Amino acid sequence: MVRAQLVITPWKYLSFSPKPLKTNFFHSTSSQQSETSKCGWKVLFFGTDEFALESLKRLHQEYRSKRHVNHLEAVTAYEGDENAVTKYAQDHGIKIHHWPMEACLDFDIGLVVSFGRLIPSRIIKSFPLGMINVHASLLPRWRGAAPIIHALMNGDRTTGVTIMKIAPKKFDVGEIINQKEIQIDDHETQIQLHKRLASMGGDLLMETLGKLPDIINSGIAQSPENVTYAPKIQKNISIVKWKEMTARDVYNLQRALTGIFPLKTTFQGKSVKIFGVKLVKKIPRDCYERESNPGKIYYDKNEGSLLVQCKNDSWVTVDEIALAGKPKMSATDFNNGFFKNRWDRVLFFGVEQQPNNENKINKRVLKL
Incomplete structure (x- = not known):
């Protein structure tokens, strides 16, 4: 912008x-x-x-x-x-x-x-x-x-x-x-x-x-049909619900809240802000090989961004992240801090601990 x-x-x-x-x-x-x-x-x-x-x-x-x-x-x-x-x-x-x-x-x-x-x-x-x-x-x-x-x-x-x-x-x-x-x-x-x-x-x-x-x-009276309402918004409207929202839904939410609230999720029990959300133009082959699990993130080193899985096996990219109380960091910095040289590590956003059936991983994947 x-x-x-x-x-x-x-x-x-x-x-x-x-x-x-x-x-x-x-x-x-x-x-x-x-x-x-x-x-x-x-x-x-x-x-x-x-x-x-x-x-x-x-x-x-x-x-x-x-x-x-x-x-x-x-x-x-x-x-x-x-x-x-x-x-x-x-x-x-x-x-x-x-x-x-x-x-x-x-x-x-x-x-x-x-x-x-x-x-x-x-x-x-x-x-x-x-x-x-x-x-x-x-x-x-x-x-x-x-x-x-x-x-x-x-x-x-x-x-x-x-x-x-x-x-x-x-x-x-x-x-x-x-x-x-x-x-x-x-x-x-x-x-x-x-x-x-x-x-x-x-x-x-x-x-x-x-x-x-x-x-x-x-004047023409308004039709009683097709009435919809647009109430004042609250801050919690900015929380991304990965399992309920498609990539387009997440992107539309960012468009709607630009200049008002950043999008939010959680990481290790703390609030996380995400910035620069975009629709994915081309999904890397590695993403297709994984089972559908809304919230997982794959680091795309070619683009220097995080790919986040949404509902219906759709994806968005995230350019920047701000951990609780911290300034923004790039997706690359986030990758370097949490994934680099840690190929067996699984991290999660939005859950306190990883599921038992996902305690090993060979790619840079984390879950929102």
């Missing part, structure tokens, strides 16, 4: 969220409802993270041009260094309000992108045009906080962006008013797909604003 970079984990993906800001409620001063005009709409934007930021940037451009937006303010839900919306708003003179709020008067429409809070009916009804949300999936597939991660883990070949009306009491169930589909590349990671969908979300939002107010009344 090429270039080293600092990646801030989007809090909305995780099974916890930062502490909300303690602020006074924001009260608008007027209840006058504006009508559509050549100068655009009065917009109140709700968002927090990098995904939301792309839409806010597009809205700010529209505000400066006075085309679809003639007034723009923003609402954020928590404090923290990773609150990209707050930082951008402060840098560009956009007025910020802090959640929770009692009312949102003097605005035509509320736009919600990666906000992470249920919005009560009284807030939704305070906007003449209601509220709409930009969601990073093809609803009703992947309702929830982490649609990009779940799409990649599941091996989806397509995804997209949905713009829907905000409904009270439940997330991601409102009528769909706009939607666009894209193909997912076989090797695309969470970071790459997140960036692509964020940009698409901004484009689709601008297209939707240009069709107001008519598009609001053209």
Whole structure:
């Protein structure tokens, strides 16, 4: 992926969220409802993270041009260094309000992108045009906080962006008013797909604003069929289950968690992180000679990597390993430390001792 970079984990993906800001409620001063005009709409934007930021940037451009937006303010839900919306708003003179709020008067429409809070009916009804949300999936597939991660883990070949009306009491169930589909590349990671969908979300939002107010009344109810859910993830989702996961499953898990969590297994009862997981292009002949046993590792000296057996006799390669409390080491260093000149030794990841029927080995093989 090429270039080293600092990646801030989007809090909305995780099974916890930062502490909300303690602020006074924001009260608008007027209840006058504006009508559509050549100068655009009065917009109140709700968002927090990098995904939301792309839409806010597009809205700010529209505000400066006075085309679809003639007034723009923003609402954020928590404090923290990773609150990209707050930082951008402060840098560009956009007025910020802090959640929770009692009312949102003097605005035509509320736009919600990666906000992470249920919005009560009284807030939704305070906007003449209601509220709409930009969601990073093809609803009703992947309702929830982490649609990009779940799409990649599941091996989806397509995804997209949905713009829907905000409904009270439940997330991601409102009528769909706009939607666009894209193909997912076989090797695309969470970071790459997140960036692509964020940009698409901004484009689709601008297209939707240009069709107001008519598009609001053209919403289509979500089908009750094919509904799937994308809840916030927990750290233990990164643990590889070798007997249950094919090579593609393991690779997809790494793609989904890139920039969030490294993949994990265990070695001698301690946690081990593995890096640089790839699908095997060509399996060495030695691997075919062994019985199927998900978790075994063969050191491929020609490639300088570890080959790890997965479910259904499929294999992945691993480039680097980090033992508990230690820095990363290459697959070659791991081989030199645990296998070189020890042809009768069998090591195991994930079990305390080796099975009785595998106490001798002639190759550099270990078990996860």
